[in-house]
Amino acid sequence: MNSNRLRTAYEARSTGTTAGPAFGSGHGPWLYTEDGAAWFDGTSGSGAATLGHQHPAVVEAAAAQLTRLVHTGCKLNSEPRIRMVRRLGALSPYEEPAVLPTVTGAEAVEAALKVARAATGHRSVVSFRHAYHGKTAGALALTWRAEFKRFSAGPPGQVFTAALPDPRRPDEDGVQRYEDGARPRDDGEGGPDGTGGTAAFPRSLTAALDEAEHHGGVAAVVLEPIQVTEGVLAVAPALLDRIARAAHDRGALLVLDEIYTGLGRAGRMFTAELMAETPDLTLVGKTLGNGFPVSAVLGEQRVVDALPPGVQTSTYSGSPLCCAAASAVLDTLVGQDVPARARAVGRRLDDRLGALAADHPWMSAVRTAGALAAFDCTRDGLPDPARAKAVVEAAAHARLLLFGGGPEGATVKIVPPALLTEDELGFLLHGLATAVSDADRKEAAQAGGALR
Numbered sequence: 001m002n003s004n005r006l007r008t009a010y011e012a013r014s015t016g017t018t019a020g021p022a023f024g025s026g027h028g029p030w031l032y033t034e035d036g037a038a039w040f041d042g043t044s045g046s047g048a049a050t051l052g053h054q055h056p057a058v059v060e061a062a063a064a065q066l067t068r069l070v071h072t073g074c075k076l077n078s079e080p081r082i083r084m085v086r087r088l089g090a091l092s093p094y095e096e097p098a099v100l101p102t103v104t105g106a107e108a109v110e111a112a113l114k115v116a117r118a119a120t121g122h123r124s125v126v127s128f129r130h131a132y133h134g135k136t137a138g139a140l141a142l143t144w145r146a147e148f149k150r151f152s153a154g155p156p157g158q159v160f161t162a163a164l165p166d167p168r169r170p171d172e173d174g175v176q177r178y179e180d181g182a183r184p185r186d187d188g189e190g191g192p193d194g195t196g197g198t199a200a201f202p203r204s205l206t207a208a209l210d211e212a213e214h215h216g217g218v219a220a221v222v223l224e225p226i227q228v229t230e231g232v233l234a235v236a237p238a239l240l241d242r243i244a245r246a247a248h249d250r251g252a253l254l255v256l257d258e259i260y261t262g263l264g265r266a267g268r269m270f271t272a273e274l275m276a277e278t279p280d281l282t283l284v285g286k287t288l289g290n291g292f293p294v295s296a297v298l299g300e301q302r303v304v305d306a307l308p309p310g311v312q313t314s315t316y317s318g319s320p321l322c323c324a325a326a327s328a329v330l331d332t333l334v335g336q337d338v339p340a341r342a343r344a345v346g347r348r349l350d351d352r353l354g355a356l357a358a359d360h361p362w363m364s365a366v367r368t369a370g371a372l373a374a375f376d377c378t379r380d381g382l383p384d385p386a387r388a389k390a391v392v393e394a395a396a397h398a399r400l401l402l403f404g405g406g407p408e409g410a411t412v413k414i415v416p417p418a419l420l421t422e423d424e425l426g427f428l429l430h431g432l433a434t435a436v437s438d439a440d441r442k443e444a445a446q447a448g449g450a451l452r
Contacts (some may be wrong), residue, residue, distance in 0.1 A: 017375060019043070020401050026053030029417045029424050031401070040427055044415045045230065050287040050331055050342075050371065051086035052417040055142050058290050060207060061328035062321060069320045080323040093272035098304035100297040101318040105259035105285040106134025108295040111221070111312045112281050113138050115297060116220035119280075119306035123216030124158040126208045126252075130166075130407055132229035133222065133257055142222055144230070150179060158215040162208040164223075165201050168365035205243065209250055218252035220281075225271040228260040231406035232367050232374035232413060237274040244277035253280035253303070253379040259295060263287040263329075264338035264418060267346060267370030267374045278296050290329045294322035294410040306334045318383065340416035347426065349373040349414060356436050363436065372444045373414040376406060383410035394438035400431035411451060 021040055023031040029052055044050060059282065065080060072078050081101065089097035100115070102108040117123060127133070127142040134140065140152050141159045212218040221243060227233040231449045235243075244254040256279040262270055265287050272278050280303055285295030293316070297304065316322075332338065350368040353375055357363035362384065364376040377387035388404045391412050395402045403413045416428055 019403070020396065022023050027089070028052035028054075029420060029428070037399065039401055040416075040424075040431060042395070042414050042428060042431075044371075044417050045291060046286075047260050047265065047415050048286040048289065049291055050263070050338065050418050051290045051329065052419050053291070055290055055329075055332065055419075057328045057332050058292075058325050062292065062325045065321050065324035066190065071316075072318075072320060074315055074317045077317070078320040078323070080320040080327065081318040082392040084294075084323040084326045084330070087327055088284070088288075088298065091269060091330060091334070092298045093270050093278055094298060094300050096301045097298060098301040100304055100307075100312065102285075102295045102297065102312075103293050103314055103316050103319075103322075104134070105257075105283070105295050105313060106139040107317075108259065108283045108285055109133045109139040109142065109257065110136055110296050111307075112222070112255050112283055112297050113220065113298070114312055115281060115304055115307045116255060118308070118311075119253060119303050120217065120219045120251055122219035122252065124212035124218055126160050126162060126205075126212050126218060126221045126247075126389045128223050128227075129161060129163040130225065130227045130230040130233055131161075131222075131224060133224075144357040151329065158212065160208040160211045160215075162205040163201065164227075164233075164235060165239070167367065168231075201239075202242075205246055207250075209246060212252075213250060218247070218250040220253045220255045221247040222255040222257060222259065226256045226261045226266055226369050226372065228372060228413075228415075229405065231376070232369060232372050234369055237271075237276075240271065240275050241277045244275070244279065248277075253425055255279065255281045255283065257283045259283050259285035261369070261372070264333050264342055265371055267343040268339050269333070287333075288326050288329060289322055290325065291321040292325040294319070294326050336419065338418050339370070341420075345371045345416065345418055345420060346373065348425060348429065352432060353414075356433060360436055360440060371416055371418040374411050375405070375411065376408075377410045383408035385409035387443065388412050390439040390442055391435050394442070395431060395435035397438070398431045398434050400428070400435065402435075 021033050024034040025032045029040050031041050031053065040153055040263050069078060085099040100111055113125065129144055131142055131144045133142040135148055137152060137328050140149055176362055211419065225235050225240060247254045256271055258271060262284045270282060281297055281299040283297055322401045346368040353366040353373060357366050362378050364378045366375045377391065379387065385408065388410045392402050392404045405411050405413060
């Protein structure tokens with residue numbers, strides 16, 4: 001082989017970097033190409049840039065830290081790490097909080113499973129339909145989508161799945177209201193206690209818990225309070241409390257995966273604010289770093305410290321650079337009341353999407369939760385992935401970046417930063433209306449062509 005030959009290298013296709021052009025810079029909700037074209041990021045960098053890209057306070061804190069100390073390794077402490085741990089613990093819903101620093105969301109899930117098994121002495125775990133917890137072995141075992149697991153080794157321990165009510169379908173044990181503005185557009189009650197109108201869910205949860213108990217005992221029940229990856233599917237607080245009590249009755253921990261929803265994104269700092277029961281462990285990430293790779297497991301010290309020293313470490317956990325950025329994020333969340341700002345964005349999204357759905361009946365089950373929103377696309381009452389793809393493509397033509405997805409591939413998700421000016425929010429709302437109308441016109445044109 002001629003070592004001087006110029007070769008072209010390609011990124012592996014499995015990472016899926018296919019949305020939009022290559023970007024060179026960013027600010028707030030905007031991403032810019034090298035020629036200066038501006039694109040609105042309605043994905044917030046996969047949900048992480050809740051404060052917007054290159055938030056000044058975060059950039060300033062990271063830049064200052066960069067000149068002092070970037071790396072210590074996981075077993076040496078640093079002043080930024082101490083500050084982040086204290087700040088995050090003080091904001092958490094725990095009386096005597098402990099913070100276990102990790103790097104990625106999946107790593108936080110893995111660490112939480114270890115803590116739960118150490119704290120309970122049990123092995124098995126209960127997860128839920130439509131869950132997404134990451135793509136490393138333990139986290140992937142909890143993730144619902146089968147195609148992600150095809151090339152993975154078998155999970156450690158046993159995982160059993162229960163079927164949550166689907167908030168998009170009130171006639172299928174659904175829940176149609178979620179507090180703090182996180183609700184589908186059509187308001188109704190799933191049952192007298194707000195947890196679903198039939199016994200389907202309790203039966204499913206009991207069956208999963210029974211199976212787990214027979215296979216090493218139940219160490220943890222793990223769930224997202226809003227299943228964002230599969231389409232912004234909210235779980236009502238009353239249902240979360242019911243799940244918590246069921247977990248505790250089996251001697252298990254309730255683990256809330258708030259990597260996507262926590263720290264203001266869904267209109268509150270933590271979902272525990274809405275619950276009567278306190279989750280035993282809460283997982284945070286994404287917003288915590290606002291683009292820097294940092295995550296954490298939060299809980300009472302007596303629970304988190306059930307895990308012996310040295311069992312959960314990784315080279316970059318507690319990185320001084322990332323912890324400095326995270327402390328600036330936490331200060332901004334409080335100083336600018338980001339949860340309230342997210343709720344305000346959600347109300348505007350809910351109004352606009354609801355109005356669009358009234359004019360376009362194929363838009364189904366509009367739902368918002370702070371700076372999270374989604375709707376499903378249908379045809380003759382059935383999921384229509386092709387129309388969802390058309391909406392996402394039409395948005396891209398207007399330089400608005402959105403993701404599709406959902407259990408049937410027919411969902412359009414809107415995940416903007418929570419800190420938007422009126423003009424920026426106006427661009428987003430106008431872009432959504434344009435994308436929906438353009439997708440409608442494309443459908444009509446194709447139907448007309450087929451008739452000729």
